[in-house]
Amino acid sequence: MTQTPLPSDRPTPLRFPGGLYGVTPGWEDTDRLVAAVRAAAAGGMRSLQYRSKHPDRALRMAQAQALRAVCSALDVVYLVNDEWAIALAVGADGVHLGRDDGDIEAARTALGPDAIVGVSCYDDLDRARALLVAGADYIAFGAVYPSTVKPGAPRATLDILRQARDLVAHLPALRPAVVAIGGITPDNAAPVAAAGADALAVITGLFDAPDITAAARRLAAACA
16 A cells, blocks of 8 residues: 655645644534634634534524634634535535535535535545545545544544545645544544544544643644
């Protein structure tokens, strides 16, 4: 197998930024959420995904708008999970699509050619290959470690990340990014980045940390 380059050898630029990719917890308190995002950005978070499964669409819209404003002010790339309609309504930079959230073409048509469209690939390299052809801006794999948010999620090994990195290694810039998610913490992030992840998507290990800014610094440093 071709040896995966170390993180410092990564070709640039990426279509989606490498580094720490925060994914919001399902908090109903919007002020708390905004404060946590500010703290994470202060520690080096470069992108954020608003993820909420709350049944109240009005709350989801209000939170999405609030986070759009703070991410714009902090120069943090901002995506919305699942719903490109909300991403469009709040002027997000893009959308993250899971298996049941529609296709890349529909999202791209709705959001425009400059939108970032990221996709979940779970532990499926064939899915990743197909979605790269369809124009994905990043391919996300996980859970890399056991996840408290999705305890039943498929496990994506570090070897899968290495193979995913091989899929994108020779694509022209701006090349798609490889994203890892699931159970990542400041203590276990370094091997994930070393295996080929350009970005680390983190929920609990970031936003449940006693010091969010300090956790963000350590997670961001693992990608450097």
